[in-house]
Amino acid sequence: MKEYFLPIDSSKMRIRNLFTVDMENEEELQLSESEIDSIIELFCDTVLKDNFSQVSLIYFWLSCRDISSMAGHLLKVATKHLPSRYVASRIFIPSVAYHKERIGNREVVGFGLNGEPSYIDRTDFPMPAIRFKENSQEIITLREKEKDDWRKLTMDEKKALYRASFCQTFAEMKAPTGEWKSVLAGTLVAMSLTIWIYVWMKKFVYQPMPESFSPERKAAQFQRMIDLRINPIEGLTSNYDYENNRWKD
């Protein structure tokens, strides 16, 4: 057991007992005036103190990860005398490790869409959080060349640099997919299928039409409408000349 869990020596006590550390020790650490001020300010931060007492150590230090904030500054100062690798290995950071494992060797270059180190091609958010390709040897040599004058790069190298950082160009992102053709085709196929189903229904399902629908019977019905003077003012028989028994011109 003792091999796995090394005893905690006093120099690391700061991580565990942040708010109870003595101010006298500050001289040993050679903190500047402003840093001492900021530490004092942080000790007065009751929200931070509540956080420290409530959540577990891991999550407290995780919440201080944002280096630009005052809490992050505290993290930097408090662990100043520890090499940063040592700190990282002692504090197991679950979510960051998961992300770092997924992105592999890719360089994190920005905040990205939501703070996660992910890559996405979007026209409204052109610079993602990570580079697209992992840092291979060729890319590293290209990066060295990039630090020099860009006019010395060949077009192939410039293209390689672009593709190393980005997956698709804007033109490729916005390129039409031709999806409308398959959508239209599917719609028309469905429509023709419907019509075939109707033909089948007419042939096999529906009963024959009544005899009154035959042309002779319909003509007789029409003649009856003329005889009855249907709509004589503006409608049907207003166009019929009764004196001469024919339709008006």
Added chain:
Amino acid sequence: MFRNAMLSGFSSVRNVKNLFFPSLANIKQGRVSAVCIRSMSKHSSETEEEFDARYEAYFNRSDIDGWDVRKAMNDLQGMDLVPEPKIISAALKACRRVNDYALAVRFLEAVKDKCGNRVKEIYPYIIQEVRPILDELGVNTPEEMGYDKPELYLESVYDIH
């Protein structure tokens, strides 16, 4: 933001136009402040010159790093405007300072995308204004790199079954 020579400033019409054609509003009416697009909800009364100066000063910081450059570029992309050529020049110089060539080209592509359906008017003007910086730094425009047409094909995730 991007001020055109013709100013059609009917201030009463401005609000309506801003609602329906927000992207045109900034091009046609030079007086609309870039930060508050709708004048009814005024968050800040920054003029366009102040806005330009602010972003130019931001990019011109000598100690800027890639993280901040990208943040500012993404912010500009989210705004309803086409950045002024002087902001673009400052951004390209910032890319040079952080030694990132791909970022410069990507930014030019992004600016072209912001021009919307008036690309043919706005983009050549921008390139013409920015040409000295492009030549000085050795940055090729996306057209010169052949990236104005798609080069590679990528199957959309929605088509993978």
